[in-house]
Amino acid sequence: MSPQFVQYLLTGLTVGAIYALVALGFSIIFNASHVINFAQGEFVMIGGMATVSLVAVGLPYLLAIPLAIATAALVGLALEKFAVEPARDASVVTLIIITIGASMFLRGLAMLVWDKNLHALKPITGDKPIAIAGATILPQSVWVLGVTLAIVVALSWFFGRTLLGKAMLATSHNRLAAQLVGINVRMVLFLSFGLSAALGAIAGILIAPITTTSYDVGVMLGLKGFAAAILGGLGSGIGAVIGGLVLGIVETMSAGYLSSAYKDAIAFVIILVVLFFLPSGLFGKRGGERV
Amino acid sequence: MLAHLASPRTGGLLALAAVIALLPLVLRNSYFYDVAVLVGLNAIVCIGLNLLIGYAGQISLGHAGFFGLGAYGSAILASRYGWPPLAALLATTFAVALLAFIVGRPILRLRGHYLAMATLGLGVIIFMVISTEDKFTGGPDGISVVPFRIGGFVLQGERIWYWVVGALLLVAVWLALNLIESPTGRALRALHSSEVGAEVVGINAAEHKLMVFVISAVFASVAGSLGAHYSGFVTPAKVAFLHSIELVTMVVFGGLASTFGAVVGAAVLTTLPQLLATFEDYEMMVFGAVMIGTMIFLPRGVVPSLARLFRSHRSADADNKANKA
Numbered sequence: 001m002s003p004q005f006v007q008y009l010l011t012g013l014t015v016g017a018i019y020a021l022v023a024l025g026f027s028i029i030f031n032a033s034h035v036i037n038f039a040q041g042e043f044v045m046i047g048g049m050a051t052v053s054l055v056a057v058g059l060p061y062l063l064a065i066p067l068a069i070a071t072a073a074l075v076g077l078a079l080e081k082f083a084v085e086p087a088r089d090a091s092v093v094t095l096i097i098i099t100i101g102a103s104m105f106l107r108g109l110a111m112l113v114w115d116k117n118l119h120a121l122k123p124i125t126g127d128k129p130i131a132i133a134g135a136t137i138l139p140q141s142v143w144v145l146g147v148t149l150a151i152v153v154a155l156s157w158f159f160g161r162t163l164l165g166k167a168m169l170a171t172s173h174n175r176l177a178a179q180l181v182g183i184n185v186r187m188v189l190f191l192s193f194g195l196s197a198a199l200g201a202i203a204g205i206l207i208a209p210i211t212t213t214s215y216d217v218g219v220m221l222g223l224k225g226f227a228a229a230i231l232g233g234l235g236s237g238i239g240a241v242i243g244g245l246v247l248g249i250v251e252t253m254s255a256g257y258l259s260s261a262y263k264d265a266i267a268f269v270i271i272l273v274v275l276f277f278l279p280s281g282l283f284g285k286r287g288g289e290r291v
Numbered sequence: 292m293l294a295h296l297a298s299p300r301t302g303g304l305l306a307l308a309a310v311i312a313l314l315p316l317v318l319r320n321s322y323f324y325d326v327a328v329l330v331g332l333n334a335i336v337c338i339g340l341n342l343l344i345g346y347a348g349q350i351s352l353g354h355a356g357f358f359g360l361g362a363y364g365s366a367i368l369a370s371r372y373g374w375p376p377l378a379a380l381l382a383t384t385f386a387v388a389l390l391a392f393i394v395g396r397p398i399l400r401l402r403g404h405y406l407a408m409a410t411l412g413l414g415v416i417i418f419m420v421i422s423t424e425d426k427f428t429g430g431p432d433g434i435s436v437v438p439f440r441i442g443g444f445v446l447q448g449e450r451i452w453y454w455v456v457g458a459l460l461l462v463a464v465w466l467a468l469n470l471i472e473s474p475t476g477r478a479l480r481a482l483h484s485s486e487v488g489a490e491v492v493g494i495n496a497a498e499h500k501l502m503v504f505v506i507s508a509v510f511a512s513v514a515g516s517l518g519a520h521y522s523g524f525v526t527p528a529k530v531a532f533l534h535s536i537e538l539v540t541m542v543v544f545g546g547l548a549s550t551f552g553a554v555v556g557a558a559v560l561t562t563l564p565q566l567l568a569t570f571e572d573y574e575m576m577v578f579g580a581v582m583i584g585t586m587i588f589l590p591r592g593v594v595p596s597l598a599r600l601f602r603s604h605r606s607a608d609a610d611n612k613a614n615k616a
């Protein structure tokens with residue numbers, strides 16, 4: 001493997017891990033409610049921007065990061081309570097518009113609360129590149145990959161071993177049946193927004209030292225995360241992670257070897273090609289339609 | 292006779308014609324005319340989009356792409372290559388229809404969120420090509436466009452454009468209403484409620500969806516071409532994802548499966564940002580709040596909700612009279 005290839009691979013994995021975290025957020029909410037939350041990208045923005053301003057007032061990372069994640073989670077819970085819950089039985093199009101409206105609202109609010117400038121965040125531990133097989137990796141990228149891995153492990157434990165996680169999983173399989181065995185499906189929906197907002201915020205905090213952050217970073221990250229979730233198959237956790245990593249690697253490789261001008265378009269070309277041949281994504285459920 | 296007038300096909304069309312004819316009485320200066328022209332152009336796009344979303348039940352989050360292709364196609368052919376604007380418009384429209392026909396078939400096989408993703412992706416790709424290929428499109432800076440002329444007659448000024456766009460809007464509404472009342476329209480509504488059900492009774496769902504997708508792309512493209520000539524300038528903002536969202540919001544705000552709803556939606560949501568222009572920093576927040584609020588409180592959209600209210604009032608009145616008698 002040439003050093004250049006290794007370099008693209010490492011960069012791609014880092015970006016892909018971020019897409020994976022955003023895609024996991026999409027999947028968790030989709031499973032609980034069959035809603036695609038187009039405001040997912042805004043949680044990423046809130047995580048990064050809140051950390052920037054908390055650090056600016058003098059808080060150490062150890063306090064600023066949990067506070068920023070909690071802020072995003074609260075916004076997520078509020079979004080569910082005040083925008084999604086009142087329209088619970090509405091059509092797919094209606095819910096898509098509500099969450100897009102919410103994303104515009106949050107972006108507009110962020111522009112007022114903060115500003116329109118780009119903000120950099122200091123890396124968590126230094127910025128001296130580490131050499132691997134002729135390529136280099138930033139310590140921050142190691143953080144991105146490590147934290148993503150830890151979150152994937154924690155989530156699989158949560159959904160496989162805890163009562164609440166199993167309740168969420170049960171709700172995703174069959175809402176009515178879950179309700180019948182005594183699961184509070186409304187609470188599941190409520191909490192799923194908090195959980196996926198927290199995941200988005202973590203992604204936003206991890207990536208901010210590498211790419212900087214601003215009030216509108218959520219748009220592209222949200223769309224790419226959605227693309228990753230679709231690529232993996234909506235609602236599949238492992239699909240979201242693999243979809244994110246594949247998207248990140250392919251995007252970086254094609255930007256490096258083919259054309260960097262079309263870097264952002266590549267994700268969408270992949271998505272269209274995949275959907276044309278696999279209309280339910282790589283790991284999505286294939287099902288018939290009831291009349 | 293009265294019943295005939297009350298039907299949307301004639302009565303509604305006459306009412307719209309009357310509004311267009313009388314509106315200049317309150318349009319005080321060219322700024323007002325300008326907003327009215329923008330409303331008309333957006334309304335034409337929304338009527339087409341409503342056929343797709345409201346009647347056929349297929350969402351598109353990428354229609355700004357077709358609008359943008361229309362705008363840039365006309366701009367490039369007429370301004371860079373000196374084509375007559377009418378020829379540029381026709382060639383562009385044909386090309387967009389062909390593109391919609393080719394990509395529509397695989398895209399429309401998808402459903403729900405997957406369809407939303409695919410149309411969104413298509414729109415984003417068109418946006419990126421337009422903002423990157425700056426040799427032709429001027430890139431992020433945009434491109435200036437020559438005025439529209441037919442023979443020796445030059446269309447210029449808000450007032451002339453007002454009447455042109457007003458007439459085209461009436462044509463668009465008439466076409467849409469006729470399509471909806473035709474066997475095709477009934478087939479579309481059937482496949483909206485159940486595609487499998489529609490196929491069982493012999494409707495070719497794929498053909499019908501594709502047809503309405505192409506029609507809606509053509510409406511968007513023509514409005515895009517005219518808009519480019521009218522404003523004399525196009526930037527990639529007109530092609531962006533956000534513009535696609537604005538178009539869908541107009542359709543849903545006005546009322547799905549209501550042609551006049553699409554017109555009302557376009558009118559309200561095109562005018563709103565103009566009213567908010569003094570609070571520019573709050574514009575995005577307010578727009579977002581309006582989207583959420585309408586969907587929660589008027590999920591059927593403004594026009595169908597009001598029509599329902601009006602009808603229940605009338606039937607209540609009739610009940611009262613019957614009781615008194």
